[in-house]
Amino acid sequence: MNRTLLIETNILVPSLLKEENSNNNGNIFIEGILATCEVENGNGRYYPRELWEREIKIFENKIKAGSTECAGELDHPQSEIINLNNVSHAIRKVWWNGDKIMGLIEIFSDQGPKGTTAGRIAGALIRNNLSVGVSSRGMGSLTEVNGVMEVQDDFSLLCWDLVSNPSNPNSWMKESKGSLNESRLSSIDKYSKVNSIITEILCSNGMCKI
Numbered sequence: 001m002n003r004t005l006l007i008e009t010n011i012l013v014p015s016l017l018k019e020e021n022s023n024n025n026g027n028i029f030i031e032g033i034l035a036t037c038e039v040e041n042g043n044g045r046y047y048p049r050e051l052w053e054r055e056i057k058i059f060e061n062k063i064k065a066g067s068t069e070c071a072g073e074l075d076h077p078q079s080e081i082i083n084l085n086n087v088s089h090a091i092r093k094v095w096w097n098g099d100k101i102m103g104l105i106e107i108f109s110d111q112g113p114k115g116t117t118a119g120r121i122a123g124a125l126i127r128n129n130l131s132v133g134v135s136s137r138g139m140g141s142l143t144e145v146n147g148v149m150e151v152q153d154d155f156s157l158l159c160w161d162l163v164s165n166p167s168n169p170n171s172w173m174k175e176s177k178g179s180l181n182e183s184r185l186s187s188i189d190k191y192s193k194v195n196s197i198i199t200e201i202l203c204s205n206g207m208c209k210i
Contacts, residue, residue, distance in 0.1 A: 002141060003139045003140055003141050004139070004140070005078060005080065005139060006045070006138045006139065006142075007076055007135055007136070007137055008035065008041055008043060008045065008047075008135060008136045009042070009134065009163050010032065010034065010035065010036075010135070026109075026114070027107055027109055027110050027123075028109045028123050028126055028127070029092075029106055029107070030104075030107060030126065031103065031104045031105065032102070032103065032105075033097075033101070033103075033134075034091075034094065034101045034102065034103040034136065034160055035100070035136055036099055036100050036101070037051075037052045037100075038099055039099070043149075044148065045148070045151055046148045046150045046151065047151045047155075048151070049099065051153065051155050055138075055155070055157040056094055056096075056101060058157070059091070059094060059157060060094060063091065063092065063093065063094070068082065068084065068087075069082065069158075069159065070090045070159075071084070071087045071090045072087065072088065072089055072090070072091070072137075072159045072160045072162060073086040073087060073088060073162070074086060074088035074089075074118035074119075074121060074122050074161070075163055075164075076161050076163050080139060080158060082158070082159055087118060087119070088108060088116060088118035088119040088121070089105050089106060089107045089108060089119060089162060090105070090106050091103050091104070091105055091159075091160055092104045092105065092106050103134070103160070105134070105160075107119050107123050107126065108120075108122075108123075109123020109124070109126075122162050132162050132163075132164070133162065133163040133164055134160050134161070134162060135160065135161050135163040136157060136159075136160050137157075137158045137159050137160070137161055138155055138156055138157045138158050139154075139155070139156050139158065140152055140154055140156065141154055141155075
């Protein structure tokens with residue numbers, strides 16, 4: 001079976017848990033549902049619990065080791081590689097709540113040396129009370145079982161990104177004062193980049209004809 005990039009998304013409802021500094025310039029911490037197992041998500045995919053249990057154990061070891069594999073990007077790239085130039089956050093803790101995988105996320109929103117460009121953008125969205133999605137990015141194959149595409153045992157979790165359109169139920173994040181990648185856009189329009197370039201050229205003088 002061919003493995004493909006799997007992206008699944010949840011929504012995080014802004015509710016600031018904590019900021020690292022009192023001057024409103026520190027990194028923001030948010031928490032929420034990262035994934036839900038054994039339920040069909042918005043992409044029509046089903047993840048057995050044992051897959052997530054295995055991958056969460058692996059991910060917890062990455063957190064303990066301080067690996068850059070705990071980092072994620074702002075918006076989903078169609079890639080198996082975490083682009084460190086676009087990192088906006090890191091997962092600091094994961095835990096189970098029933099069939100839900102919960103997570104504590106540190107947004108690199110600091111205006112100083114602890115912040116990143118993408119993290120400051122994500123932080124601004126959260127501080128302005130906008131909901132942000134968290135989306136898992138992984139590699140795996142799918143098999144249809146009773147009309148549902150079930151993720152197979154070769155699945156491997158890559159990371160969680162911040163996105164605008166989650167596919168996992170109730171995956172909006174809460175901003176915290178102390179508290180796959182599965183995005184609904186799972187297919188790529190092969191003409192999207194060409195269209196965006198044409199639009200930019202035609203609209204560059206402020207008189208857009210399209």
